[in-house]
Amino acid sequence: MSIIVTDTGFAADDWTEGFVALGAANDADALDLPSDTDPADVPLCNGLLMIRIDFPCSADGRGFTIARALRLRGYAGRLRAKGHVLADQYAMARRAGFDEVEISEALAARQPQEQWQFRANWQAHDYQSRLRGKVQA
Numbered sequence: 001m002s003i004i005v006t007d008t009g010f011a012a013d014d015w016t017e018g019f020v021a022l023g024a025a026n027d028a029d030a031l032d033l034p035s036d037t038d039p040a041d042v043p044l045c046n047g048l049l050m051i052r053i054d055f056p057c058s059a060d061g062r063g064f065t066i067a068r069a070l071r072l073r074g075y076a077g078r079l080r081a082k083g084h085v086l087a088d089q090y091a092m093a094r095r096a097g098f099d100e101v102e103i104s105e106a107l108a109a110r111q112p113q114e115q116w117q118f119r120a121n122w123q124a125h126d127y128q129s130r131l132r133g134k135v136q137a
Helices: 063-071 087-096 103-109 112-116 127-136
Strands: 002-006 009-011 028-034 050-055 078-082 100-104
Touching: 002 103, 009 112, 028 127, 063 078, 063 087, 078 103, 100 103
Parallel strands: 028 050, 050 078, 078 100
Antiparallel strands: 002 009, 002 100
16 A cells, blocks of 8 residues: 655545556556656646656656656646655655655655655755845845
């Protein structure tokens, strides 16, 4: 069973529609993307409600790039990171455009909700905001 992490903490997965692999997508509600997906190859149709991007290991940051590229292309639906995302990476995931992170129960046990919520104020503590604040002063 998976745990969903949002800015409010841990929650059960409320998505029941399932996911379709990118190659099999024909007007799918939700796509499952591997970490080596070219964002330009993702069809952003009106019926696409959710995209889930795989993180095969915590050192693989390609999912952040994919998420950012999809948001820049105009995708406004639900965007989920899945796999080996660590609590320390939560703020980066949110800045890249993810709405939520899907982790295993084992990872949730090693990194409890408090560690994720500590990073939930991701908008207030990014480098660019601090830099702009000093420049404008």
